[in-house]
């Protein structure tokens with residue numbers, strides 16, 4: 001009988017995309033996927049190391065799984081992803097019920113690793129690669145609604161922002177062969193999918209140079225090719241590093257209606273001094289120039305961001321500069337974090353983590369409160385507008401309502417009427433909260 005694998009994922013979209021590659025590798029090797037820990041022979045936890053609280057969550061989960069292991073001694077736990085790469089053998093020493101660790105570039109070796117573990121051994125595969133992109137692997141769609149899917153277009157990162165662990169857990173930046181990306185998107189389209197999100201830590205530095213004489217493919221070229229597969233296939237992407245956001249990309253977006261009007265442009269701080277310490281390689285005025293360019297080429301584009309409160313030596317003035325920037329840009333959505341020192345980063349070696357936790361929290365809360373107000377004002381100004389919505393499914397709150405997203409990636413909730421998930425419908429906004437637009441379905 002086949003042995004069962006249960007995969008649990010934490011962290012960014014790239015990790016969720018990786019879990020689908022892992023599922024493909026293991027099903028090809030003869031394992032079956034299951035939906036609960038109770039049915040599983042192996043629990044695989046695909047982890048994130050970006051902040052300490054992400055790691056603590058995983059450790060808590062690993063300890064919680066001891067109970068299931070006490071009930072069933074054959075149950076084995078493996079840690080995959082960024083925490084496995086960061087901590088390597090240490091993780092197995094610290095968490096005794098973990099049988100193996102496997103880093104993000106070593107997933108092809110999972111079948112060997114699992115075979116070893118079945119013989120009662122423990123193992124670690126944590127070597128990083130400069131070339132691995134899993135480009136020949138057709139991911140098994142896990143969390144899917146059958147409508148929207150992720151496609152990894154590159155791996156790794158070498159921007160070395162001073163606070164960030166990703167270059168150490170994911171290795172060197174490398175781009176995936178565009179032909180395999182197009183093939184994956186086409187297969188999704190043929191299987192009824194209507195939205196793909198192209199993923200990389202810094203998609204704007206995507207670049208593929210084929211064999212001698214062939215022209216290079218950059219990110220705007222790739223976007224155009226995916227968008228031209230079919231007008232009914234929406235294309236999204238994440239994440240854009242502001243330093244590399246080109247006018248060429250904005251022009252390609254403007255020329256294709258099915259490239260969604262939403263750009264995630266993490267700013268991290270509104271203070272030039274902080275940006276320099278963070279090694280972000282742009283200034284506030286450069287960032288605002290990119291925001292202006294977005295508004296010029298794509299007047300209806302939403303802009304979202306990431307921000308860190310309480311980075312090394314951040315003063316009240318630096319913090320106020322971040323609040324000012326938020327007021328100026330008026331983000332549609334923001335992911336807001338407290339600075340968390342990560343071992344091995346430039347900041348951990350050279351910059352003091354000197355902002356007391358209560359001040360970090362107070363600053364974060366101030367940013368969250370401001371963003372809440374701005375988002376609500378933004379949403380209020382949407383009332384009366386009509387959007388094309390890709391219907392995704394039943395609303396979590398009511399079976400009588402459906403939800404979907406507009407091109408700007410805002411969620412709209414509306415009475416279901418005759419709408420069907422997986423189709424496009426016109427919805428008029430009638431009301432809102434800070435997070436959601438409420439609307440009415442227009443006749444077809």
Ligand code: SAH
Pocket residue numbers: 050051163164165166200201202239240241266268306307308337338339340341342
């Ligand atoms: N590649 C993306 C970001 C990936 S990590 C980019 O450069 O935009 C997602 C977000 O986590 C980052 O944008 C940053 O805001 C946050 N982050 C990263 N390291 C962090 C740390 N040490 N402490 C707090 N937040 C962090």
Ligand code: SF4
Pocket residue numbers: 157158159160161164165166167201202241
């Ligand atoms: Fe981390 Fe910076 Fe790379 Fe983003 S660009 S993953 S923040 S090092």
Ligand code: F3S
Pocket residue numbers: 010011012013014015047048049050081082165166169170
């Ligand atoms: Fe976390 Fe790794 Fe993504 S550290 S944010 S899962 S690249």
